[in-house]
Amino acid sequence: MNEIIVGIDLGTTNSEVAVVRDGRVEVIPVSDGVRILPSVVGISDDGELLIGESAKNQYALRPERTVRSVKRRMGEFTRIPMGDKDYSPQEISAMILRRLKKIAEDYLGQAVNKAVITVPAYFSDAQRQATREAGEIAGLEVVRIINEPTAAALAYESGHEGARTALVYDLGGGTFDVSVVNLEGDVVEVLASHGDNHLGGDDFDQKIIELALEHIKQQHGVDARQSATAMARLQRAAEAAKIALSDNPFVTIMEEYLLEHQGVPVHLSLEISRGDYEAMIAPYIAETLDAIHIALSGANLTVSDIDEILLVGGATRTPLVARRLEEELSLQPRSELDPDLCVAMGAAIQAGVIGGTKTSAVLVDVTPYTFGTSAIGEMEGALYPYCFVPLIRKNTPIPVSKSEVFFTSFDGQHKVEVGVYQGEDRDALNNIEIGQFTIEGLRDAPSGNPIVTTFSIDVDGILHVTSREKATGLEYSITINNALTLLSSDKLDEARERVRSLFGEEASASDLGTENRRYRVEAAALMEKAQRLLKKAGTEDSEDLVNGIEAVREVMDEADEVLKSAMDALADLLYYLEV
Numbered sequence: 001m002n003e004i005i006v007g008i009d010l011g012t013t014n015s016e017v018a019v020v021r022d023g024r025v026e027v028i029p030v031s032d033g034v035r036i037l038p039s040v041v042g043i044s045d046d047g048e049l050l051i052g053e054s055a056k057n058q059y060a061l062r063p064e065r066t067v068r069s070v071k072r073r074m075g076e077f078t079r080i081p082m083g084d085k086d087y088s089p090q091e092i093s094a095m096i097l098r099r100l101k102k103i104a105e106d107y108l109g110q111a112v113n114k115a116v117i118t119v120p121a122y123f124s125d126a127q128r129q130a131t132r133e134a135g136e137i138a139g140l141e142v143v144r145i146i147n148e149p150t151a152a153a154l155a156y157e158s159g160h161e162g163a164r165t166a167l168v169y170d171l172g173g174g175t176f177d178v179s180v181v182n183l184e185g186d187v188v189e190v191l192a193s194h195g196d197n198h199l200g201g202d203d204f205d206q207k208i209i210e211l212a213l214e215h216i217k218q219q220h221g222v223d224a225r226q227s228a229t230a231m232a233r234l235q236r237a238a239e240a241a242k243i244a245l246s247d248n249p250f251v252t253i254m255e256e257y258l259l260e261h262q263g264v265p266v267h268l269s270l271e272i273s274r275g276d277y278e279a280m281i282a283p284y285i286a287e288t289l290d291a292i293h294i295a296l297s298g299a300n301l302t303v304s305d306i307d308e309i310l311l312v313g314g315a316t317r318t319p320l321v322a323r324r325l326e327e328e329l330s331l332q333p334r335s336e337l338d339p340d341l342c343v344a345m346g347a348a349i350q351a352g353v354i355g356g357t358k359t360s361a362v363l364v365d366v367t368p369y370t371f372g373t374s375a376i377g378e379m380e381g382a383l384y385p386y387c388f389v390p391l392i393r394k395n396t397p398i399p400v401s402k403s404e405v406f407f408t409s410f411d412g413q414h415k416v417e418v419g420v421y422q423g424e425d426r427d428a429l430n431n432i433e434i435g436q437f438t439i440e441g442l443r444d445a446p447s448g449n450p451i452v453t454t455f456s457i458d459v460d461g462i463l464h465v466t467s468r469e470k471a472t473g474l475e476y477s478i479t480i481n482n483a484l485t486l487l488s489s490d491k492l493d494e495a496r497e498r499v500r501s502l503f504g505e506e507a508s509a510s511d512l513g514t515e516n517r518r519y520r521v522e523a524a525a526l527m528e529k530a531q532r533l534l535k536k537a538g539t540e541d542s543e544d545l546v547n548g549i550e551a552v553r554e555v556m557d558e559a560d561e562v563l564k565s566a567m568d569a570l571a572d573l574l575y576y577l578e579v
């Protein structure tokens, strides 16, 4: 049997272990379906060694028996108290590494004695040396220490042809760093790095905790800080709320019997909107943007030299991060790899290279298109009813579910039409409308009645869109079965071009009225789909298809109703042939 070399991401908040087998990268589960081990170590009241989730659970109640964030202490000559004893940072880290080694051995069914371990690009020699020692104490020969941004870039780009410059933006639980790297094939060079050792998702949790404490104080006149148990519960609830806000526009923190005040139980029920949450964390994100410019100038580069932005670290799942990066750098960041796992994956790829194992590119199932809906917004300085609002961006791993809030635009509005589009254009009508439904029977309310729309794509590529009136729970939805096999953007361009040519040079599609344009774009898409089916259809069906396509083409210039009826006939035929 070949000697296995594992790749380990020994993180401040979480750690992971990965391996390359049969050319494929696998991040090894630490327990049922979970591939992340919290980097927390503790001694229970019974003297048992706790590592990972159990130690994390103990932290809030028994901080004196629990150690978090030991990575920050690596390279220091210090002793860290835990229970009745104290330990060096290397020893604490070794406990985490030993657990990962054991997890890998149980999973692989063979001994694991060698590892590649990652460290931040800014780690000094002393810190790297301490990491090596931790490995040795854990019984692992550290065959190489590599930089985290190098590992992330390898996971994203292993084997990519040609040279590129990438910005690796890494926002974890407690640390932030950004690195400018050059990549060519499997060779990665870190050109510059900058960051803040005390900035991360934990700060976002803290903002939510402060909000909850203030709310409890106002509602119940009590300071919940007095109760360690209440604080432990708030800590967990805040992190869960933060994570939920990444995919939902609202979250409600519900903690019953949080504490007692003058013999009366205190319950917490607090709704937070994504908008309010984003306002609280915006200054932190602004700091990370400043760090990017410092790293770029350190590498003697400017924003325009960057080919890619790679997102690393769990906190980059916060939508505001990608949004601000896109605004600042005019590039859509890549996030198709799990940001918690890509450093471990890269470490495993490097381990594979050292051990002589070839790795194929990391494959993930992603949506090839952007899906979204439309809303009233500003376009070219004027209000426009069909501004495209993307909910699921292309290259997002599936399954995925994302929600956004929309608001009714006039008093007493009883229904809202929800269009479902595939495409990238800011004008929804230039994208393909793949579905549409109406949510009716809304309550009598002034304008601004919130409607939450959710787009979900499951592993089979089925898109499910739901709109719900927030106040009443009234809900309408549609399912689109073949969302991932609809038109590609090239095909979309071709279709658009064909429609344009039908109207001659001067009267381009965009000169037509909105309804008018919409039908013509849809008609082109429909014909395109029919053309594709034609290749697979039998003789009799082909004839029907050709007739159907011709019938639509012939009435392209005619009134909407005429075109619509030809389109309906063709759509019926397609439906019949597809079933």
Ligand code: AMP
Residues within 6 Å of the ligand: 011, 012, 013, 014, 171, 172, 173, 174, 200, 201, 202, 239, 242, 243, 244, 246, 312, 313, 314, 315, 316, 317, 318, 339, 340
């Ligand atoms: P890492 O150190 O890379 O493992 O990142 C951990 C941080 O990511 C913690 O603060 C988590 O709460 C945060 N995190 C994990 N998932 C999400 C999510 N979906 N949205 C926002 N933050 C998240």
